[in-house]
Amino acid sequence: MEPSTEADGTRWVRVIQRIAADRDREAFAELYDHFTPRVSAYLRRQGAQGTAGDDLVQEVMLAVWRKAAQFDATRAAPSTWLFRIARNQLIDSLRKQTARGGDQAHQSVDDEETASALTTEQVETGDDNKILRLMTELPKLQNEVIYASYFLGQSHGEIADSLAIPLGSVKSNLRLAFRKLRASLGVEL
Amino acid sequence: MTLHHHLDDSTLVAHAAGTLSTEMALVVDCHLEYCAICRENLVVAEQLGGEMMMGLADTAVAMSAPSEDAKQALLASLDDGDIELPAEVVDEDIDGSELPRALVTLLGGGLEQLKWRSLAPGLKQARIAGGGDGLRVLSIAPGTCMPLHGHRGSELTLVLQGSYSDEIGRFQPGDIADLDVDTEHQPIVDRDVECICLVATDAPLKFRGIIPRLLQPFFGI
Numbered sequence: 001m002e003p004s005t006e007a008d009g010t011r012w013v014r015v016i017q018r019i020a021a022d023r024d025r026e027a028f029a030e031l032y033d034h035f036t037p038r039v040s041a042y043l044r045r046q047g048a049q050g051t052a053g054d055d056l057v058q059e060v061m062l063a064v065w066r067k068a069a070q071f072d073a074t075r076a077a078p079s080t081w082l083f084r085i086a087r088n089q090l091i092d093s094l095r096k097q098t099a100r101g102g103d104q105a106h107q108s109v110d111d112e113e114t115a116s117a118l119t120t121e122q123v124e125t126g127d128d129n130k131i132l133r134l135m136t137e138l139p140k141l142q143n144e145v146i147y148a149s150y151f152l153g154q155s156h157g158e159i160a161d162s163l164a165i166p167l168g169s170v171k172s173n174l175r176l177a178f179r180k181l182r183a184s185l186g187v188e189l
Numbered sequence: 190m191t192l193h194h195h196l197d198d199s200t201l202v203a204h205a206a207g208t209l210s211t212e213m214a215l216v217v218d219c220h221l222e223y224c225a226i227c228r229e230n231l232v233v234a235e236q237l238g239g240e241m242m243m244g245l246a247d248t249a250v251a252m253s254a255p256s257e258d259a260k261q262a263l264l265a266s267l268d269d270g271d272i273e274l275p276a277e278v279v280d281e282d283i284d285g286s287e288l289p290r291a292l293v294t295l296l297g298g299g300l301e302q303l304k305w306r307s308l309a310p311g312l313k314q315a316r317i318a319g320g321g322d323g324l325r326v327l328s329i330a331p332g333t334c335m336p337l338h339g340h341r342g343s344e345l346t347l348v349l350q351g352s353y354s355d356e357i358g359r360f361q362p363g364d365i366a367d368l369d370v371d372t373e374h375q376p377i378v379d380r381d382v383e384c385i386c387l388v389a390t391d392a393p394l395k396f397r398g399i400i401p402r403l404l405q406p407f408f409g410i
Contacts, residue, residue, distance in 0.1 A: 023269040032263070037254040042242040057255055058263050065267055070275045076232065079239035087207040087238065095211070129244030131237060149206040150241050156203060156343060157391065167342065167370045174199035182233050185240075 012078035013071075020068035032061055035079075039086045046090055046153040060089045090153075117143040118151075134184050135177075142177035145170055190282040194357070194364035196220060196227045198234075200345070205234030212323035212389040216345040216365070219289035219387060223282055223363030285362030288349060292387065295320055300349070300385065327386045329353070329378045337375040340368060342391045351384030353377060 012034070018027040040057045048056045063085050071081050118135045135143055144163060148154040156174075160167045196204075196217060203209050204217050221228050283289065288299060295317055296302045303315035303326055311330035326349075329335065346366040353360050355374040360366060368374065378384040 020272075023272070025264060025267060028267065029260075029264060032260060036260075038242050038245060040255060041245045041252075045245075054255065054259060058259060061263060062266070066271055066273050069272055072275070077236060077239060079243045080232070080236045081239075083239035083242050084235055086242070087205075091207045129240060131240040132244040135241075146202070149202055149208060150238050153206065153208055155208045155210070155391075156199065158208075171197065171199040171369060174202050175197065178198045178202050178234065178237075181237055182230075185233060185236060 009077050009079075013073045016068055016071045016078060016081075017073075019065065020071065028065055031064070035064075035082050036061055039082060042083075042086055042151075043090060045151045048090065048093070052093075056089060056093055059093075060086045063089060117147050130184055131181060134181060138177055138180065141165070141169070142173045142180075145173045146177045146181070149174065190223055190284050190363060192224050192226075192361075192363050192365075194360055194366060195224060196230070196365055197367040197369075198230065200343075200367050201227065201230050201234045202237075205231060205238050210321070210323055210389070210391055212321040213343065213345055213391065215291060215295065215320070215324065216347050216387055216389040218291045220345075220347050220363065220365040222289040222291065223285075224365075225280075225282055283363075292349075300326070323390050325388055327388055329376075329384045329386075331378055331383055332380050333378045335376045335378075337373055339373040340370055340390075342370070344368060344388065344390045347387045349385045349387055351382045352379045353384045353386075354379065 012031065015027045015031050018024040019031065036057060039060050040053070043056055043060070044053055060082075064082065067085065071078070076084070117140060118132065135146060138146070141163075145159055148159045148162065154162065156167055156170045159165075159170045163170070200209070200213075200217065204214060209217060221231065293299065303317070305313040305315050305328060308314050311333040312335075313328040315326045315328075317324055317326065329351075331351075344366075346360075346368075348360045348362050348364050350362060352362075353376040355376040357366070357368075357372075357374060359379075360376075366374075
């Protein structure tokens with residue numbers, strides 16, 4: 001996979017714009033090939049497994065087709081936009097399950113995925129994803145709370161329970177980790 | 190609009206990651222309508238999510254790749270006319286005299302839609318139909334001094350009208366109190382008008398002392 005460099009970002013901006021303006025199916029297939037495995041890996045880590053997980057992935061990509069005209073390159077990078085759509089579809093699907101009384105909202109993830117922090121092995125070698133590399137360099141607890149939030153979809157309370165630390169520590173570690181990661185994105189503190 | 194009290198970074202991360210309760214997420218969305226600073230921070234938190242999603246290791250990604258059949262089925266189902274046009278982008282902050290649109294939508298109107306129930310002298314509460322158990326609106330009479338209390342879980346309090354002051358500062362419309370669990374505070378409503386707040390909690394408030402403990406059942410959460 002190509003690194004998510006700025007030039008790469010610009011390429012996907014143009015692809016999304018072609019999908020929006022021309023309803024370009026080739027452009028959509030190109031975007032699908034690049035992003036779907038990532039979207040799918042993200043949703044699986046959040047517990048969307050099996051057929052329901054497969055369906056959710058397709059719903060996300062269909063939403064991308066529908067919402068392409070809403071993409072605004074001045075407001076978000078393509079990966080941010082895709083992440084938002086995936087997250088919103090996940091929340092919708094969890095709420096529907098809850099409304100139906102199902103208790104499958106948060107299935108436990110399988111063995112391979114139960115790691116509680118991001119390790120260097122999980123990060124692509126030779127790529128320049130600065131954020132993930134920085135995560136592996138964070139103090140263990142900061143890495144764990146970020147990982148639990150974004151990859152396991154755990155609330156502050158659930159993180160406190162699973163790591164057996166006070167809620168206040170969850171929040172303070174998230175704050176510290178967020179500040180470091182934000183600084184690495186070049187955003188002023 | 191210049192606000193003095195913002196969302197904690199840990200709350201923004203939870204919102205970006207999609208892990209807040211529905212009630213907490215609504216109160217966050219309401220504050221965001223007032224606050225460009227928190228909106229910018231949220232984009233950063235979402236950007237982190239996007240970067241993390243894109244950086245997942247190839248092995249995990251390869252295992253998650255959808256089948257060629259799934260891809261072809263989706264491509265075949267695409268409809269050119271199936272397009273959602275951009276909603277009008279609202280980037281202007283609402284000011285303190287307006288209610289957040291997310292709240293108006295949920296209420297189906299303004300605060301006159303609420304059915305108030307008196308909890309104690311000077312203190313009224315209303316639930317919002319369809320808003321969830323952890324969501325309520327409090328109306329506190331001018332000059333009322335609330336009992337000193339801490340919080341076991343997370344609580345978000347957004348001022349909608351009026352103002353109050355506590356150990357942390359003065360909270361006016363649009364300001365949000367996103368307090369840490371160990372923070373105890375004793376809000377006093379400013380003298381001129383009643384203070385109306387939108388509150389989301391995910392654990393019972395805990396009051397200190399005998400009288401406050403008697404009050405606790407009235408808070409009903």
